[in-house]
Amino acid sequence: MEAMEEEIRQILAQQGRLPVDIADLDNDADLYEAGMTSHASVSVMLALEDTFDFEFPESMLRKSTFESVTAIRAALTSLVGAPAE
């Protein structure tokens, strides 16, 4: 697993308040359907900003930005660059 994906999964495990183990969800699984609330997604957003040292622009504050590991990774890649392999 690449470093960025591992960081995203750690943040989801700490802040996502998912009723299931994040390790049991694949990268495309819908996190809201898995039980992540809107309030938890705010904590996920702030923890991502802390970890990757950036701020989400207002234009990206949409539900779809945080709906899956794949979606979060795509947003981060567009904001902070491609992850190191």
Add this chain to the structure above:
Amino acid sequence: MDEILGGVRVGTDLVPVDQVAESVAQFGDRYVGRIYTEHEVSCCRGTPSVVAAGLAARFAAKEATVKVLRPVGHQPDWRSIEVRRDPAGWCSLSLSGEAARMADEQGISDLAVSLTHEGGMAAAVVVAICGGDGR
């Protein structure tokens, strides 16, 4: 037929107060400033648990409002949905920016909100009156 029908939408949300307290403790002003307006923060004063309960009820009101606005894709800024507290104690909603535009587009002519918190949970109910097609 281009019949225009009015209608009512209802949104509700429930927020655990301890989760808001933890977000305040962990992210501080950055959390508060991204979600709540100055007026909302000024209405939530007291011990940390009282502050968290007030903020949690307001977050529930914002999410309940999003449910009646039914955004497709883009979410309105949390701060564009504001809970206003009247000096007499009752609350109302004030929309601005993207949230106001969404309400206008959907013919929402009036909004009402009720907040409550008890037993570690905060809740809000929002009722929207649609003067348009009432989707």
